[in-house]
Amino acid sequence: MELFVELGYGQTTVADIAERAGLTTRTFFRYFPDKREVLFQGAERLEQTMVEALLQTPDGASAMSAITSAIRAAGGYFVDIQAVARRRRDVIAMNAELRERELIKLAKLSASLAEALAQRGVDAVEARLAAETGMAVFRLAFELWLADGEHRRFDAIAADLLRRLARLVPVT
Amino acid sequence: MELFVELGYGQTTVADIAERAGLTTRTFFRYFPDKREVLFQGAERLEQTMVEALLQTPDGASAMSAITSAIRAAGGYFVDIQAVARRRRDVIAMNAELRERELIKLAKLSASLAEALAQRGVDAVEARLAAETGMAVFRLAFELWLADGEHRRFDAIAADLLRRLARLVPVT
Numbered sequence: 001m002e003l004f005v006e007l008g009y010g011q012t013t014v015a016d017i018a019e020r021a022g023l024t025t026r027t028f029f030r031y032f033p034d035k036r037e038v039l040f041q042g043a044e045r046l047e048q049t050m051v052e053a054l055l056q057t058p059d060g061a062s063a064m065s066a067i068t069s070a071i072r073a074a075g076g077y078f079v080d081i082q083a084v085a086r087r088r089r090d091v092i093a094m095n096a097e098l099r100e101r102e103l104i105k106l107a108k109l110s111a112s113l114a115e116a117l118a119q120r121g122v123d124a125v126e127a128r129l130a131a132e133t134g135m136a137v138f139r140l141a142f143e144l145w146l147a148d149g150e151h152r153r154f155d156a157i158a159a160d161l162l163r164r165l166a167r168l169v170p171v172t
Numbered sequence: 173m174e175l176f177v178e179l180g181y182g183q184t185t186v187a188d189i190a191e192r193a194g195l196t197t198r199t200f201f202r203y204f205p206d207k208r209e210v211l212f213q214g215a216e217r218l219e220q221t222m223v224e225a226l227l228q229t230p231d232g233a234s235a236m237s238a239i240t241s242a243i244r245a246a247g248g249y250f251v252d253i254q255a256v257a258r259r260r261r262d263v264i265a266m267n268a269e270l271r272e273r274e275l276i277k278l279a280k281l282s283a284s285l286a287e288a289l290a291q292r293g294v295d296a297v298e299a300r301l302a303a304e305t306g307m308a309v310f311r312l313a314f315e316l317w318l319a320d321g322e323h324r325r326f327d328a329i330a331a332d333l334l335r336r337l338a339r340l341v342p343v344t
Contacts, residue, residue: 099276103275125312133308136304136308144297161301164297164301168302169305
């Protein structure tokens with residue numbers, strides 16, 4: 001992340017990254033297929049973490065409760081990585097291909113949460129709606145968490161947004 | 173849209189489009205800066221329509237009511253264009269640059285709705301949350317509206333999703 005910020009993402013090579021990390025490029029490629037994946041390796045694990053938490057919500061819990069469990073689990077994942085997450089955000093913001101990749105990963109996460117809800121017997125449309133609403137909270141919480149001067153933890157911000165959401169909806 | 177489907181987006185030239193429409197390329201360029209904007213010209217007007225409807229919601233209406241007005245106004249915009257919207261969706265799905273453009277337009281729409289809510293005195297975070305939640309409903313309604321075999325109007329689908337959302341939230 002340091003190199004992407006210092007040299008620019010486009011100008012950074014795998015050889016640069018390996019050197020900075022004290023690895024051979026061969027070892028780099030054992031962990032990552034290319035330099036782009038350095039930015040997105042966390043996404044798969046985050047998705048697993050969230051889907052597992054969702055599936056482990058007690059039977060009979062509502063779709064939104066299950067989504068809330070998933071968001072709370074993401075909070076556990078985001079502890080102590082705020083500084084690197086801010087740099088990552090800035091790197092992604094400067095590159096159209098990375099922005100698209102990020103948006104696609106988020107769409108995939110939403111689809112996986114909807115699928116996990118459907119596995120729990122939630123109607124398909126309701127599953128999509130709960131997942132998309134949860135992702136709206138997730139994305140906004142993530143953005144606020146990385147804002148300058150924000151000192152709350154991700155899960156505190158997400159819990160605040162979920163409370164606000166409950167006040168906003170239903171439409172009266 | 174016919175040409176984009178027939179020839180592929182990448183293979184279609186402005187000259188092809190002008191010829192099919194019985195125009196000179198000079199006239200084409202009076203309406204569109206490039207071929208890509210043929211697919212996105214509607215987005216600006218849609219945004220205006222939605223923002224105006226939001227701002228015209230009676231004072232004292234909740235943030236979600238104002239967002240609901242905006243979504244309902246989009247429904248008026250989407251009448252009688254389902255066939256062309258389906259073709260447009262298929263063209264966009266096949267091209268990474270167009271997919272990114274579409275996602276960026278949707279993000280811009282969400283930001284504009286949040287800004288309009290803030291103009292009405294809604295707290296900034298609440299405005300973003302209401303706009304993002306509304307956009308979750310909007311995007312899902314749009315997707316369902318274009319699904320094969322769907323015969324309901326956009327606004328009927330959106331109204332159904334808003335009712336479902338009211339049942340899903342609050343989390344208990």
